[in-house]
Amino acid sequence: IRTQVGIVGAGPAGLMLSHLLARVGIDSVAVDLRSRREIEETHRAGILEQGSVELLVESGVSDRVLRDGHEHAGIDLAFGGGSHRIDFHGLTGAATQLYPQTDVFIDLADARKRDGGDVRFGVRDVEVVDFTSDSPGMRFTDADGRAQEVRCDYLVGADGSRSACRYAVPETARRQYFREYPFAWFGILAEAPPSAPELIYNHSERGFALISQRTETLQRMYFQCDPDTDVADWSDDRIWEELQSRLGANGYTLHEGPITSKTVLPFRSFVQEPMRHGRMLLAGDAAHTVPPTGAKGLNLALADVRVLAEELERAITKSDPQTLDDYTVRALSRVWRAQHFSYWMTTMLHRLPDATDFDVRRQVGELETISSSAAGSTFLAEGYTGWPNS
Ligand code: DHB
Numbered sequence: 001i002r003t004q005v006g007i008v009g010a011g012p013a014g015l016m017l018s019h020l021l022a023r024v025g026i027d028s029v030a031v032d033l034r035s036r037r038e039i040e041e042t043h044r045a046g047i048l049e050q051g052s053v054e055l056l057v058e059s060g061v062s063d064r065v066l067r068d069g070h071e072h073a074g075i076d077l078a079f080g081g082g083s084h085r086i087d088f089h090g091l092t093g094a095a096t097q098l099y100p101q102t103d104v105f106i107d108l109a110d111a112r113k114r115d116g117g118d119v120r121f122g123v124r125d126v127e128v129v130d131f132t133s134d135s136p137g138m139r140f141t142d143a144d145g146r147a148q149e150v151r152c153d154y155l156v157g158a159d160g161s162r163s164a165c166r167y168a169v170p171e172t173a174r175r176q177y178f179r180e181y182p183f184a185w186f187g188i189l190a191e192a193p194p195s196a197p198e199l200i201y202n203h204s205e206r207g208f209a210l211i212s213q214r215t216e217t218l219q220r221m222y223f224q225c226d227p228d229t230d231v232a233d234w235s236d237d238r239i240w241e242e243l244q245s246r247l248g249a250n251g252y253t254l255h256e257g258p259i260t261s262k263t264v265l266p267f268r269s270f271v272q273e274p275m276r277h278g279r280m281l282l283a284g285d286a287a288h289t290v291p292p293t294g295a296k297g298l299n300l301a302l303a304d305v306r307v308l309a310e311e312l313e314r315a316i317t318k319s320d321p322q323t324l325d326d327y328t329v330r331a332l333s334r335v336w337r338a339q340h341f342s343y344w345m346t347t348m349l350h351r352l353p354d355a356t357d358f359d360v361r362r363q364v365g366e367l368e369t370i371s372s373s374a375a376g377s378t379f380l381a382e383g384y385t386g387w388p389n390s
Pocket of ligand 1: 044045046047199210212213220292293294295
């Protein structure tokens with residue numbers, strides 16, 4: 001099989017790239033180890049930056065995000081016994097959209113199907129080869145058990161946080177930056193009416209909790225937990241008690257209902273530099289992971305591929321692979337800003353296992369400064385709704 005761009009990974013990053021390339025006449029083949037159904041059924045975050053919404057709508061993926069999503073023009077920061085709204089729209093003119101990542105994936109997969117894109121789910125044994133040559137390739141076994149080889153001009157690793165492409169880069173050609181956190185999130189879906197119209201980022205002495213929403217009858221919530229937590233130890237009653245206690249400290253009462261999903265989410269910060277090796281480029285979680293606080297993961301992946309599509313178009317139409325060096329530079333500037341934002345939101349709101357009373361009060365002081373200062377609130381609002389494109 002011959003194509004211009006071979007894409008490993010057909011999640012939102014890989015599919016959006018394939019879609020953007022098709023719009024400028026560049027063809028691609030995207031493969032994924034997972035089935036379409038498996039990806040659709042993995043719950044992920046639900047907040048889109050304004051720029052992510054614009055990318056979906058303006059590139060003709062779908063306007064479903066505008067119909068079925070919910071505009072969120074602010075968040076509540078809850079701490080110190082009360083709560084304070086950060087008015088994104090008033091402070092920056094921008095807003096976010098509550099629209100689950102799984103729906104973004106469905107819209108992209110449908111758009112690729114509609115436009116005749118070559119996307120292969122459920123393949124096995126993907127291997128990237130010859131990526132420092134002029135004709136890199138990917139080999140895999142397709143869903144019917146046949147061995148396949150794709151040859152292309154450029155390869156893209158958009159294969160997520162456990163990326164094989166990332167590890168195909170020789171150790172001497174890459175730098176990896178890590179940060180671990182001594183906690184995780186316990187995430188639930190609950191069949192209940194919403195407890196608030198917008199998201200609540202809740203600081204408390206018992207730890208962080210986040211109240212998010214999905215629909216009028218389904219809610220998404222998270223609370224900080226130990227990374228070794230076993231979901232089997234947490235009955236619905238115990239979960240509601242913990243959430244009510246954390247939110248109650250700041251004056252909220254949650255609407256309860258049957259819990260239909262319980263998962264523990266890992267928590268870490270990671271970046272691999274550079275985001276290019278030879279003719280292979282990394283995008284999205286394959287190159288970087290952020291902790292979930294602030295919902296930057298999907299947004300950052302979409303920002304990567306927006307830049308990558310532009311740089312690949314230049315490289316292919318001008319036959320100059322050197323233009324691709326700009327990809328790493330442009331993408332990493334946003335990546336590190338998002339790393340800081342996610343780290344900052346995380347450390348401001350979570351309780352460290354060895355936190356002293358001083359630490360907890362200092363966090364409340366910081367939250368007080370952010371929410372009472374126009375400069376502080378605007379800083380948060382700009383990061384949350386998304387910085388301008390590079
Ligand atoms: C959601 C997840 C996040 O990590 C976040 O910061 C906000 C919302 C969500 O799943 O709705």
